[in-house]
Amino acid sequence: MSHDRSTVEAVVKNYFDGLYEGDADKLSAIFDPxxxxxxxxxxxxxxxxxxxxxxxxxxRPSAKAEGKPREDFIVTIDRSDDQTAFVKxxxxxxxxxxxxxxxxxxxxxxxxxxxxxxxxxxxx
Numbered sequence: 001m002s003h004d005r006s007t008v009e010a011v012v013k014n015y016f017d018g019l020y021e022g023d024a025d026k027l028s029a030i031f032d033p034x035x036x037x038x039x040x041x042x043x044x045x046x047x048x049x050x051x052x053x054x055x056x057x058x059x060r061p062s063a064k065a066e067g068k069p070r071e072d073f074i075v076t077i078d079r080s081d082d083q084t085a086f087v088k089x090x091x092x093x094x095x096x097x098x099x100x101x102x103x104x105x106x107x108x109x110x111x112x113x114x115x116x117x118x119x120x121x122x123x124x
Contacts, residue, residue, distance in 0.1 A: 008079070009077070034050075035112075040119070063094065086103055101116070
């Protein structure tokens with residue numbers, strides 16, 4: 001079964017741009033409003049709603065505005081059908097270097113990220 005990757009890649013490109021530019025509106029356009037972000041901190045699962053995360057994005061200086069280097073790329077896209085994709089990406093907002101696991105689904109209004117789980121390393 002062959003699946004066109006370009007539609008999912010377009011969402012991921014907007015994700016990378018939105019993160020680097022600190023553009024909460026761009027990120028809001030590609031995340032389903034019911035999605036959440038999950039990560040482990042000090043051994044405990046942390047959960048943040050997309051609206052709360054977008055509020056944080058709006059309040060922090062962007063990596064672009066601070067002149068920080070940009071490096072982001074897709075590690076893999078796993079499509080099980082025409083409506084579901086699992087995407088592993090790497091990106092950075094120095095000093096944090098992330099591995100993100102995104103679940104995207106094709107909804108009535110197009111592809112949306114419906115879940116994000118991630119981990120990061122802190123580097124000097």
